[in-house]
Amino acid sequence: MARARRRFAPFLPPGPLFDVGDVAVLLAVGVILYVGVRIATGAPLVVAGPAIRLEVRALPGYALLSTGRMLAAYLLSLTFSLVYARMAAYRRVARQVLIPLLDVLQSVPILSFLPVVLLSFSTLLPREVAAELSAIVLIFTSQAWNLTFSFYQALETIPSDLDEVSRTFRFSSWLRFRALELPFAAQGLIWNSVMSWAGGWFFLMAAEVFVVGGRDFRLPGLGAYLQAAAQAGDTRALLLGLGTLVAIIVLLDQLVWRPLLAWGERFQLEMVESQEPATSWFYNLLQRSRLLDRFVAGVTRPVGEWLDLRLGGRPAVDRVPAPASRFRRWVGILLALLLAGALLYGLARAIGWLLTVPPAAWGAIGLGLLATLLRVTVAVGLATLWTVPVGILIGTRPRVAAVLQPLVQILASVPATALFPVFLLLLLRLPGGMQLGALLLMMTGTQWYILFNTIAGASAIPQDLEFTTRLLGLQGWRRWRTLLLPGIFPYLITGLITASGGAWNASIVAEYVEFGGHTHSVLGLGAVIAQSTAAGDYPLLLAATLTMILTVVLVNRFFWRRLYRRAEEQYRLQ
């Protein structure tokens, strides 16, 4: 089950928990945010949103629009990750900057960027373009990091003999990419694409329904449709919308991802057939079809051949370590100095601006931070309580797994943000309904990470340990303490890291919402961010967003990562 693990594992580079590079990256992120908020001050105060039609006829169009946004963002992410990872892997200087940067970016709660990105874009661009671009940028930031890490790790672990083959036969850079790097990384990239798409839906739904105060940044799409249906109390439209969303996700899974996974089996490095290869009925069907054969023979092959001769015709000149030219070194130093200067200047300006935030507002930020922290903890805790027993049940009993696994997978495929309007419709009438709704949204957004990791961990417990426990007559709580909990521990921590990140993200949409013409909010940092966006209080927006980013990164490093290392050291089952 080593593979099951890899699917969900975040990239945790070795080295100190926190160092100078991280500080520099955080400062740079802060300055970029500052610039964004500075631009945002020019944003129009009133933004009229699109009209969302609830007829069934409108649904296919909305579905297409939403899927198109996802596709655009995904292509962007994929291109970015291939280029970025190659740079990080092959240039020593670049790596020292790019890897810490990626490491910080992956733990930043992306949704907290949404208001700043939307406002600054709408200052510069017409409303529709700004909203579209923001959605794509947002999805991109949720998809790119794990793809990048996956490719980077593949490049770093290319077997030395294959690397030597490509060098001794003098592969061009293109041929090396096509014949060695891409195939070697293919399985990881496909798995991570599946994960990226799942995550992307969550952010797309959030971006499509973003409304604060007089600014309506909604986008015509499935998310907006679902929200409009819930606001109108139109159950039929709501069910139809949800059905369409689930159908798209299931269809993509069956017609795209599973065939790709099955196809990806050929890139297995091991020289033996794998134990449980990924299979797909659609892939088998395609393989039998003549049409595909003809397509491959008539189109893909010649195109590939043409590309190979065009881009990789000449043998590569081997990278002879040329003595670094004086000139280039000076240019590099000069550029670095300029960059550092700009950073420092931006930093000074940002701090100056932050100082204008009155103490009372800082108090509100602190209070909100505590409330959100509490909410995240409770949501993750509740999710753990139900997912661990269920995960262990599924992981250790194949027969239960056969029944429950497909059900769980479909349930997990529905993005929590799409369900949020439904929760609101049901809960807002109850006392404390908004509190409940926020908690529920956080839970639905995070529980699946914990569940799937627990399943992977439980099914990785070796049979002989299980037998020994049974022979010793350990039952009930003692069996849990001696076998099950230690067995799943590293997996559980991995799941919890991802889950807590997801919960922080969800807080942005969960704590403040415009629904049915009213504003509902609960105490929390997410609500502070949304309210400051609505009120046009830009210094406060910057302060709250920075606080959230800093908190999450610090919690991640000093709590989760430390726990993860301990889990890796003490509870490895090898």
Add this chain to the structure above:
Amino acid sequence: MAENNVLMELRNVRQVYGKGPRSIVAVEGINLVVRRGEFVALLGPSGCGKSTLLRIIAGLNAPTEGEVLYRGRPLRGVNPYATIVFQTFALFPWLTVIENVEVALKARGIPLPERRERALSLLDRVGLDGFENAYPRELSGGMRQKVGFARAMAVEPELLCLDEPFSALDVLSADALRGELLELWTSGQIPTQAIILVTHNIEEAVFLADRIVVMDTRPGRIAAEVPVTLAHPRQRKGEEFLAMVDRVYAAVAGETQAPAIELGSAPGEPGKTRALPLAPISALAGLLEHLDEERGNREDLYRLADDLRMEIDDLLPVVEAGEILDFVHVDQGDVCLTPLGETFAEASILARKEIFASRSRRVPLIRWILKGLRSAPEHRLPRDFFQDILEWEFTPEEAEQQIDQAIAWGRYGELFGYDDDSEMLYLEMAEAPK
């Protein structure tokens, strides 16, 4: 015109891995000339740097010091006239047999029709016709290596570098492939001008090469060069062949040196630390018992390996351990039992332990550990303490192996013990840490 015949030359080559005090010298002081028409074997135990040397010749690694001359010119970057056949085959598992060969031609920009034709004729020549569209995983090891050879020959290299190409194969496939390679080479069917073979198999080297370069470990350097003048095809059971094998064995094993040289110095002292040979004690005991039963208490190394059904690579460390402890003595390719070794072989278990303890106390590495433990509070020290110091001279993995080996010796001789949980070494009289 002898000079013109020189294809490749190494001058004073030295390769160091790592920087500063923790650097490891892989090979040192290497001078080697390969001429046109020559088949040279680099022979040595694992870790002698012979693969490193091959990579330097192929231009994959640049040496830290020294020069590589190819056709009289200094080599920079990958050697365009050389290719390598790898021990691990190094085929792309996602490409079919013919695609694996073609990719080498594609890298040279050869268009599809010509590429296909050349790949097909090569596969035909190595006897793989009919398998063009199979994937490597569907083939046996021997067939995979044929693909490796076909790929290497596709680019018509002037210099063919073979990195233990037969050692991952079963005996029969390896024999067959060796024969086929020799046939291609001796019949002049391939445009290759010289072959360099890296191997740890003495018989293989004698069977194939015109000249055997014997390498020594720590640091890797050339110990001897043995020309092989037998005519092809060579008869493995022939008298001359066996005599040749014997000669090479003697060159590989060396002679037992005076104790001071044989033992070397302890870590931290000036001079090279003598690494403990990585041989299980049970194997050493087995060797001594075997020799004890031989007439004259001595046997030829080559025959010994055969009798014990051991690879020479596995046997040499055992003999070396015997040498360090003064249980055996190597003399002209023969391993002879010393009187002490004879006593050990015939002693009871307890007596053996005592003999072993008294002899291993003289080994610098063991002596050094004992001294450290004696002066430590409560007579115990963490494993990392020794690891750190050993890493000044060894790679981290080597240092770890050395400590493991020392612990095995210490436990057997009841000199010191080791607690795996706390990772502490302790003197036997001290209590195991709780």
